[in-house]
Amino acid sequence: MNASTATATSPLRPPGSAWPSRAPLLLLLAVALAVPLFVRSATYLHILILLLLYAYLTTSWNLVGGFAGVLPLGHAAFVGIGAYTSTVLSLQYGVSPWVGMIVGGFLSTLVGVLIGLPTFKMRGAYFALATIAFAEGLRVMVENIDRLGPFLLNGPRGLQIPPLELGFGRFMFAEKEPYYYIILAMLVLAVGITWAVSRSKLGYCLAAGGEEPEAAQSLGINVARVKLVAMAISSFLTSLAGTFWAQFTLYIHPKSVMSLDISFEIAFIALIGGRGSIAGPLLGALLLRPVSDFSRIHFGDTLPGLHLVIFGGVLILVMLYQPRGLQEPLTRLYRRALARSAGMRERG
């Protein structure tokens, strides 16, 4: 899973070594597919679904936060737009959440582009601030609006989705397994898109614009435009997670789907795992989600907030000693092991 980042983030590497570098990712996928056969406990499955959800959110964030070299801190806004769009459409008009999911995705894309349009020209800090302000502003508005035109939002009380009709078409299941496989499929899709983007011309332009905007511009790359494209894809994908969240929990309110904490947790996972790489978000979610679930379950009463202290501390240490995230040393280790085994085969 780690070495694939090498082919992804440094496109100059010859593609000959594609198979061994993709092996860990495929292995991980095989394990992920088999997990529900062994994990029967609903609680653990719930935790795993949240892990995959955050891996998905972070992978989506990574398209703009990692490859485009900016720091978006308001992705919860897109989660909220996705959750509210599909929920309102299905509650009031009986539209299948799957359709609402796509509608919400396009709505988020529109919003994402509208935010990106003026802000991508600014310096990094302003972009971060603008995204925070937008997400918080949106949350405050939804908290204040009971009814937006014909749409019932119900303000701070949120919306409850009555589990009347189960089944795939209604995106509603009694067991956790279907949710698990849906979010896994979404994650595979997002990773696939990231992989495709990173090897495309768009990916090269993004990498160039993120690292050296002036140099990229002098080569004729419209840096702001490639960032906008990345933002559009990222906000679309992030929004889909909102619909998933709504259908999974069957209850949404502004604080649950649009809070600043979600935006920050996504960014933290990406930064610690390694922004701008394919494996980084997966690794980050794999490492951090269990920490937060474990500390919430075991120390939630006695030591509240412990996991956030750990997150903050790990984040600072990673930024100081591994600014490209934890995926980098692991990738290096894996590649060294590969080289060693290859060398042994040649000699033998």
Place this chain on the structure above:
Amino acid sequence: MIYLLEDAINGILMGSIYGLAALGLTLIFGVLKVINFAHGSLLMVGMYAAYWAVLLTGAHPYLALVIVLPLMFAFGYLLQAVVIQPIFKAEREVREPITVIIVTTGVWYILDNLGLLVFGPQYRNIQDNPLRGKMIEAGEMLISVPKLWGFCAALVTAALVWLFLQKTRMGRAVRATSLDRDAASLQGINPYRIYNIAFGLGTAVAGVAGVALVPFYNVFPTVGVLFDIKCFIIVVLGGLGSIGGALLGGMIIGVIESVGPQFMTATWTEAIVYGLFLGFLFLRPSGLFGVKYDW
């Protein structure tokens, strides 16, 4: 009408305290060119320091300043020297390293949640202090005394910071570093020491705001978040790096918050503030008094 005036005055007073909190942020940005995301948490630390100083000594709330000011300066100085400086050194050629923003976010999460671990989630306030709930009557208007003192503290602090920057040798070194780090170091100024001092000073100003707030405001671990986002908005409104802009930006927010509820649901004012902020960010990112070069 008289209520409107009363609200406006109280809004200006409270807003100047917001401005005081934001002053530290703008000071740090002016020199380091970095938005300190942990600023609200530093304010929270200052408020707890003031709270415990008053509670343990039983002194007048404003006397806590004697303890809080040097404590906060040292805290900020060390925070910059130990945690943030290594990143500046690693990314020497970047003018505005985004990694520093990330690290200050980490500091924010650590401080807020350490506050939660150590002090618990409960709201604390100093029950029997001479300023609590005290009002003066001006005609038919009631004006809060601790807010009035906060207003004075904001003006005095801003003036002192301005004097320090303009009239002292050290202040000149700070301004030189802020203008051009490399040129300043050619003049024999150690920019990292200036960074430490600027960060310490910004933190100390947050401490002053904490002392001004404690007599009438609740102290709790996430109090910083309330002020954090307000401070960001204020400094962008006033212009990043501008002292007068921070005060004026704070007063604008204060007036919107206190007069707004006369015309709409109180929670809507928050949305208006965010809208105003985004409007400024898009249309005039240098703010009211900011330098165009700096955005």
